[in-house]
Amino acid sequence: MSERKPIDSSPAQSPARTHFPVIVVGGGQAGLAISWCLKQRGIDHLVFEKHRIAEAWRSQRWDSFCLVTPNWQCQLPGFPYAGPDPNGFMVKNQIVEYIEAYVKSFSPPVIEGTTVKRLARNGHGRFELETTYRNFTADQIVVATGGYQIATIPRIAERFTPGVKQLHSSVYTNPDALPPGAVLVVGSGQSGCQIAEDLHLAGRKTHLCVGGAPRTARRYRGRDVVDWLYDLGYYDMPVHEHPLKERVRAKANHYVTGRDGGRDIDLRKFAREGMQLHGRLREVQDTKITFAEDLAENLDKADTVADSIKNTIDKFIAEKGIDAPPEPRYVPVWKPENPPLEIDYVEAGITSVIWSAGFRTDYSWVEIPLFDGKGYPVHQRGVTTVPGIYFVGLPWLYTWGSGRFSGIARDAEFVADCVEARHAAGHPAEAPALNELALGS
Numbered sequence: 001m002s003e004r005k006p007i008d009s010s011p012a013q014s015p016a017r018t019h020f021p022v023i024v025v026g027g028g029q030a031g032l033a034i035s036w037c038l039k040q041r042g043i044d045h046l047v048f049e050k051h052r053i054a055e056a057w058r059s060q061r062w063d064s065f066c067l068v069t070p071n072w073q074c075q076l077p078g079f080p081y082a083g084p085d086p087n088g089f090m091v092k093n094q095i096v097e098y099i100e101a102y103v104k105s106f107s108p109p110v111i112e113g114t115t116v117k118r119l120a121r122n123g124h125g126r127f128e129l130e131t132t133y134r135n136f137t138a139d140q141i142v143v144a145t146g147g148y149q150i151a152t153i154p155r156i157a158e159r160f161t162p163g164v165k166q167l168h169s170s171v172y173t174n175p176d177a178l179p180p181g182a183v184l185v186v187g188s189g190q191s192g193c194q195i196a197e198d199l200h201l202a203g204r205k206t207h208l209c210v211g212g213a214p215r216t217a218r219r220y221r222g223r224d225v226v227d228w229l230y231d232l233g234y235y236d237m238p239v240h241e242h243p244l245k246e247r248v249r250a251k252a253n254h255y256v257t258g259r260d261g262g263r264d265i266d267l268r269k270f271a272r273e274g275m276q277l278h279g280r281l282r283e284v285q286d287t288k289i290t291f292a293e294d295l296a297e298n299l300d301k302a303d304t305v306a307d308s309i310k311n312t313i314d315k316f317i318a319e320k321g322i323d324a325p326p327e328p329r330y331v332p333v334w335k336p337e338n339p340p341l342e343i344d345y346v347e348a349g350i351t352s353v354i355w356s357a358g359f360r361t362d363y364s365w366v367e368i369p370l371f372d373g374k375g376y377p378v379h380q381r382g383v384t385t386v387p388g389i390y391f392v393g394l395p396w397l398y399t400w401g402s403g404r405f406s407g408i409a410r411d412a413e414f415v416a417d418c419v420e421a422r423h424a425a426g427h428p429a430e431a432p433a434l435n436e437l438a439l440g441s
Contacts, residue, residue, distance in 0.1 A: 015109075019137045020046045021423055023129060025119070026144035027053050027110045029076060029099060030393025033408045034142050035108040036077050037416035043423055046138075047110040048131060054099040056148070057092065060170040064198050066091045066258045068190060069226050069406060076102050077409035087224065089258025120367040127388065140388045140419055143366070143377075147394045147403060148359035159284035160353060164345070169195055169356040175202035181351030182207060184289075186281050188298075189213045192356030193255040193265045200275050207276045207343075207350065209291065210267065210298045213252035214305035218262045220313055221324040225256075228313045235406060239396050249376075249396040254305065268299065268334040278339065287346045295336045303330065382415045388422060390415045 022038060024031045027049025038045045052058065067074075072086040079102045083090075090098065103110075111133060118130035119141065126137045151168040160166060165179055169191040175183075175198065182205035185196045192208070199206045216225055229235065242248045255265050271277045277299075279292035307329065317324050363375065370386045372378050381398045382391045392411050393403055401407020 015046065018134060019126070020044060021138065022046075022140045022142065022419055023048065023127070023136060023138035024142045024144055025116050025129075026050075026146065026393065027108075027112065028056060028144065028146060028393065029054075029405060030146060030403075030408055030412070031110075031142075031144035032099070032102060032108055033077050033412035034144055034392050034416060035110070036079075036102075036106055037412045038419065039106060039108070040078070041416060041420045043416075043420060045109065046136070047108055048114045048116055048129075048133075049110055049112045050115045052112055053103055053110060054096050056146075057095050057099065061092050062169075062172050062195060062198065063092070063174045064259065065194075067095065068256055068258050069404070070224055070258075070262075073226065073230075073401075073404070073406040074098060075406055075409055077412055079105055089262055116365060118365055118367060121386075140390070140422060142390045142392060142415060142419070143363075144391075144393045145361075147361050149362040150360050152357040152360055153355045154357060156281070156284055157353070157355065160345075161287070164350065165352045167352075167354055169354055170359075172354055175199050175204050178204075178352045181205075182349045183352045183354060184345070184350050185209070185354045185356060187211060187213075187356030187358075188255065188267070189252045189356060189358070190255050192354075193267065194257055194259070195354055195356065196267075196275065197257065197259070197265060197270065200270055200273070205274070205276070205349065206270075207278060207348070208267070208270075209278050209281045210295055211252075211280050212298055212301065214254045215265065215302040216254040216256050216306050216309050217330070218256050218264050220310055221317065221327050223324070224262065225309060225313070228316070229309075232312065232316055235400050237400070238398055242396075246396075249394075255302075266333070267302075268332050271336075272334040277336065278343075279341075287344050288342055289345050290342045291340075293341060295339050299332075299336070303332065306330065382411055383418055390418065 022043055022045035024034055024045060024047040027047050031047050031049065032053070035045065035047050067089045070087050071081045071083060071090055074081040081098070114131050114133040116129050116131050120128050122128050126139060127141050129136045129138065151170050153168055157166055172195055183199050184207040185192050185199070186209045188208060188210045196206050196208045219225060220228065239246060239248060244251065257263060257265050267277060277295055279295040279298065281289065282292050283290040310329065361375065363371065363377070368386055368389065370377055370384045370389060377391050378385045379391055384390060391397065392415050393408060395403040397403065398411055399407050402411050
């Protein structure tokens, strides 16, 4: 995608000056949320967005995409969902409209179509930003680019013949956009399972490599499972109290869907209807694909997780004395019996491969030492080890909802408070003098 030109429709969007107390990098929901909080505190700032506002929702979601959490969980700061269907699930265009309405509600100072190419710190205690628009400096920086910058396609993809169309899940749009023939979807996280369902419902022969992603039921005992988990306090649990601690940041999300009003994603049911399920992808050699012998194990583990969530809900209902209708537990409708561990993709008619392999972050433009050995920013609730630099919008930055509409407000408010405290104390102006004195300059 080519870079868009900066928008020059207002003084805020085309500043004559090049220094700001705060600059926010990223104009998605996280960047907009921190902008709202900074505006509330009267802190002058600027937001850079690489493409358009809500670009990922516009161009990196398939046509039938919808939220997997109920609309009432859309709680951007100062702008909670107020539509007619709080228990429904917004579809792609409605999500974009929600964000556009948020922007209209407070007019954030965003410059679209501007890439930050470099962030460094100069000898005067200020941060320098080299952008495709012009260069800027700031006293404080909030990085709000999220955790999904670079689509991951493994090198094994190179082993398919050139005649096979391959694409990442982020650029899949609909079944008709693919060439005729069967489709192999690699990865059974939320995107992989929902895309496989989309293809399956359209009548396309679909092969799905099932990995270790867990699943959850959509509803249980008269309510959406999200409602129960909210009452249980799960969405308020900070990352340091989670049993997995920071390791939870790398875990796959539970697969479920909000499509057609919301339902379970039952891969066993799809298999009974003709979807071909496989274990993890192991090898591609010539026209042969080899799979691991873990299909049954992965399906069983996903069911076990779904059942454990129900156990937790049952215990909560009993302890609180809640009047909730009992519900029978899920019974598997299909079990794999000697699934093929190798297929010839030409003979199987597979003409497309969709890689649902996630994303990785790209902080190569940040030339400040604030990352750990894996390239993840070292922080506490978004406050990094480098004074004046913050992160918002990362998955499990603080809670489950940190990278989502549901929890970004809490993180943005906290970071904005830290920005305000440092801004009021005038730390950026004091830092150079102390450094120069220490160095004998």
